[in-house]
Amino acid sequence: MDRLRDIAIFSHLSDIQLEKLKKISSVKKYRAKEILFYEGDEPVYLHVLLQGTLKVYKTNHKGQQIFLHQFYPGGLVAELAHFENIPYPATAEFMSDSEVLRIDYKALEKDFFKNPDISFEIIKSLIAKHKILIDVIQKEVILTAEAKVAKFLLENEELFKTLKNTQVASILNLTPETLSRTLSKFKASGLIEVGDEHHIRIVNRDRLQEML
Amino acid sequence: MDRLRDIAIFSHLSDIQLEKLKKISSVKKYRAKEILFYEGDEPVYLHVLLQGTLKVYKTNHKGQQIFLHQFYPGGLVAELAHFENIPYPATAEFMSDSEVLRIDYKALEKDFFKNPDISFEIIKSLIAKHKILIDVIQKEVILTAEAKVAKFLLENEELFKTLKNTQVASILNLTPETLSRTLSKFKASGLIEVGDEHHIRIVNRDRLQEML
DNA sequence: GGCTTTTATTGACATAGGTCAAGGTTTTTT
DNA sequence: AAAAAACCTTGACCTATGTCAATAAAAGCC
Known part of the structure; x- marks a missing residue:
């Protein structure tokens, strides 16, 4: 005790x-x-x-x-x-x-x-x-889905590696579909990169920051 | 002092x-x-x-x-x-x-x-x-626009008489349009009545309560 | 009492994000 | 390693609420 x-x-x-x-x-x-x-x-x-x-x-x-x-x-x-x-x-x-x-x-x-x-x-x-x-x-x-994801990426880059996307989605109160689409969009505009084993790397921190 | x-x-x-x-x-x-x-x-x-x-x-x-x-x-x-x-x-x-x-x-x-x-x-x-x-x-x-309005009606029937609808809308963080449409809907389904001088009267308290 | 400004109502349309479904991938179980 | 389960991605569609615009109604003012 x-x-x-x-x-x-x-x-x-x-x-x-x-x-x-x-x-x-x-x-x-x-x-x-x-x-x-x-x-x-x-x-x-x-x-x-x-x-x-x-x-x-x-x-x-x-x-x-x-x-x-x-x-x-x-x-x-x-x-x-x-x-x-x-x-x-x-x-x-x-x-x-x-x-x-x-x-x-x-x-x-x-x-x-x-x-x-x-x-x-x-x-x-x-x-x-x-x-x-x-x-x-x-x-x-206050935040849009994009801003939520950007914020989470900036503040929890590591967590993204260990959690499943469904878990992240539920923390953000988003559907997995929306999270997936948002990440694809970020990838397409060169804000993040997805390496091997789903490891996300932030490429352009400043532009992510601007989304908030 | x-x-x-x-x-x-x-x-x-x-x-x-x-x-x-x-x-x-x-x-x-x-x-x-x-x-x-x-x-x-x-x-x-x-x-x-x-x-x-x-x-x-x-x-x-x-x-x-x-x-x-x-x-x-x-x-x-x-x-x-x-x-x-x-x-x-x-x-x-x-x-x-x-x-x-x-x-x-x-x-x-x-x-x-x-x-x-x-x-x-x-x-x-x-x-x-x-x-x-x-x-x-x-x-x-948690609440939808309808539920917000229902809640406000139940809890602040009097206030509704003194405040303008734009003011109520801003307290509820709704647009005046949405508030107006919601009230019309409630009126149409007989939940409330609008008397002279815009005075709203709750007709069916229980059914309003159910919306929450 | 007639102007001017502020509100309210209504319609047409836009939009973010959810839902559903299907197929592909990864992980877990056996 | 094969089968089952869980997860991810993408497309098509839906829905609630917001936006914009037009008009009507009410309130404030000289």
Whole structure:
């Protein structure tokens, strides 16, 4: 249980406080594709991702997933719902076998929220979420499909090599067809090159940048 | 300067603290349509809206405004940019003649952030913003034009009477044409009625609700 | 009360991106 | 290595919403 100390939000707690925390929390394992919670569920536990990856998405009118965010170990999941005592605003699904720490939220609130170190960490976590949401808006509302792809290429050139195009498409909330067509267009206009084994290389960084 | 005490975030401060706060802040008046800050500007002051209304929007690739949020008196504007020391992620424009309190952020941080009451208020403000952003995503990414209009009708029946359709359209980020067509459709299917003087009355609340 | 400006409505058309389908490629399984 | 499954690409078509233009209606103004 020393992992608690590795989690940013609890890193400043004393041993005694950590002991207390241990009493109100438990670890649960999940397998890939299991659901942590659905949009509309009532929150009970505060979740901290210990291991694995978790994606959060909303579902639009056609049942299509709108990817919002991906969590990595250490991430504090969906605290908003707890603070405001409202149903989860999105669905969370594990992308790989994972472990989460489940903390009894009511108990946490009672014992820990007066601690200024914790409230500072909560502010930090909220700010990080805030940024994520602004990025989602940027991505979904402001950018065209081309701009989304250009941005992703610039910021994640490496990732493009390891992820399948369907995965990239779903992160960008595009269909694989659109992604494929966009990449072909970039290739045709000499912005990128595709080497052996599907490895994409950016040829003209500046012109890609201009698309944003 | 007793207005400071009426602002939620400062309501728990002692007189001495308020005096200190007064020293690092000033009031500035703006007229309707003036800009408080542009997307990309560097933040210097933390702004609190004292009087009037302020809208925040982003601009998409075609120069079109994407309305994000409207502030009312008491609102703490764009604190994220300060906490993270990043440029403003959107543009803020006054919709009516207004007054804002400008606070020297660096000084505020130094003197006030250790105060647990203030940090709690900051958390509350951040959570409120978070909610707003989730609503923006809901509105812009998940809902169709019909659903947006249905939602707005259900939640703001009164507002529809006072606002012009162009104003409603801009809040919903739709063109006036699309709004007009959508309303005609609703009228044709007996969901709403338009009485004298453009007053819209909801006839079938349940069926409107189903569109969401 | 008649001008001028601002809104609202309607039609014809444009466009980005999605959908469906088919064929080719790659990866996984056995 | 063969078979099955998953993935990628391309074409034809669809749909929601935006754009542009014309006219009608309403609101503001001397």
